[in-house]
Amino acid sequence: MWEHELYRLRHDDLVRRAATERRAREAVRGRRAARRGTAARSTEPESHTRRRSWFARAA
Template sequence: MFEIELHRLRHDDLVRQAEAERRVREAVRVRRAARRGAAARGAEPESHTRRRSWFARTA
């Protein structure tokens, strides 16, 4: 009987863990889609892009 209870507890724990991982993946997917949508709508590039000028700025 004790083994069955341990099995059920482990099973429930795994189910909760899988659900949490699914929620995380869904949140990442939604955030990624929102960023793509914002980038498509906005004409200005983001301020944190790593593009730098190869030439020195003139005074």
């Protein structure tokens, strides 16, 4: 009996975690789409782009 209850608790926890992660991914996707839409409508290029190098420049 205990094993089944532990199984159900673990299962329910995993389902909750998956739902939380799914909502987070959907929120990120929505923000990205909104940024893309805003950038597409903008006529002026942005002065600060996020396409900078990951590595520091040599001196």
